[in-house]
Amino acid sequence: MSSIAYVTDKHMIEFHRLSGNTTINFWRPSSSKRFSDFNSGDLLFFLAKGTEHPITKEKGLIGYGRFAEAYRLSLKSMWKSYGTLNGYHSEQALKEAILKVSKDKNLTHPFSCLKLTNIVFFQSPVYLSEIGIQVTPNLESYLYLDKENPEATMRILAKANAVGIDAWTAAVSDEAPSEDVFVEDLIRHTLTLRLQQIPAHISQTEERRSLRILSAHQAASPQAHWLDDRKHELFVFKQKTLTLTWAILSEKRDFESKLVMSLGKLQAIRILSQQMPAFAGYKLEFDLLLDQEPDPQWVSLFSECSARLIQIPKRAPLEHNA
Numbered sequence: 001m002s003s004i005a006y007v008t009d010k011h012m013i014e015f016h017r018l019s020g021n022t023t024i025n026f027w028r029p030s031s032s033k034r035f036s037d038f039n040s041g042d043l044l045f046f047l048a049k050g051t052e053h054p055i056t057k058e059k060g061l062i063g064y065g066r067f068a069e070a071y072r073l074s075l076k077s078m079w080k081s082y083g084t085l086n087g088y089h090s091e092q093a094l095k096e097a098i099l100k101v102s103k104d105k106n107l108t109h110p111f112s113c114l115k116l117t118n119i120v121f122f123q124s125p126v127y128l129s130e131i132g133i134q135v136t137p138n139l140e141s142y143l144y145l146d147k148e149n150p151e152a153t154m155r156i157l158a159k160a161n162a163v164g165i166d167a168w169t170a171a172v173s174d175e176a177p178s179e180d181v182f183v184e185d186l187i188r189h190t191l192t193l194r195l196q197q198i199p200a201h202i203s204q205t206e207e208r209r210s211l212r213i214l215s216a217h218q219a220a221s222p223q224a225h226w227l228d229d230r231k232h233e234l235f236v237f238k239q240k241t242l243t244l245t246w247a248i249l250s251e252k253r254d255f256e257s258k259l260v261m262s263l264g265k266l267q268a269i270r271i272l273s274q275q276m277p278a279f280a281g282y283k284l285e286f287d288l289l290l291d292q293e294p295d296p297q298w299v300s301l302f303s304e305c306s307a308r309l310i311q312i313p314k315r316a317p318l319e320h321n322a
Helices: 010-019 075-086 091-101 152-163 167-172 181-195 204-220 252-274 296-304
Strands: 004-008 024-027 043-048 060-073 111-126 142-144 234-238 241-248 283-290 307-311
Touching: 004 010, 010 043, 010 060, 010 075, 010 111, 010 167, 024 060, 024 075, 043 111, 060 075, 075 091, 075 111, 111 152, 111 167, 111 181, 152 181, 181 252, 204 234, 204 241, 204 283, 241 252, 252 283, 252 296, 296 307
Parallel strands: 004 043, 241 283, 283 307
Antiparallel strands: 004 142, 024 111, 043 060, 060 111, 234 241
């Protein structure tokens, strides 16, 4: 996973906050290239102008959104598609804002845009120096937060949890995140970092089929989201319970060995969760999608580990790589 802190106009972000927007079109003032390492589900933090620390003069983080997709739109298309979700009350105000920050003052080219979802705002700014990251006050674009320290995002989320969620957003928006949002994003981010260190032991053919199966499962369960850009697991938080879902694909001869591997994986995840202070008070469950019918003893064994074995229709045997 990768997180970005992006220098933003405080007035635009304040418009989103006061409007209670939980999904926004985050436009960039020029035809900028795509980020080199930023994937669906990653976090973009708002490093807002106008929040400068009285002593250090550094800008503060005032919230973040989850990256959903990137696209390029003309000014007209931006307003037609997103309206006030662009951060301004009118198309003319949007146009003036772009001209103010654009270096070439050109409104004819398409603009690079990011769709951000699950927007959340902090009760007060979080300063990067508070977690050991020094940023020049002259920063005018963005920086990758985890480039030097992979745990930077985890520290920001922990600090945000201490500061608290913005009370206004919680009051005016029916879709405002719960007070547990920082803890749950922290849990997710921490688990992702740890799981990326565990070998997948899955062939490219199995990975493609797993993606199809999990995508179909997600379509039937819209509340489920990808844990990270590897797209090996889905996750859902509901009533202090984290449910992780992945597919176990195999031929008949190696079915039990794949079950053993998944049993080890879920036990490793359980140990990792117990090592996280943020996970206190949460439960962990698993939904494992199988293309073979498991014997009753396997169903019983996994059930003792809070895991459900769910058989799916088997369409075709797995292909073997040459």
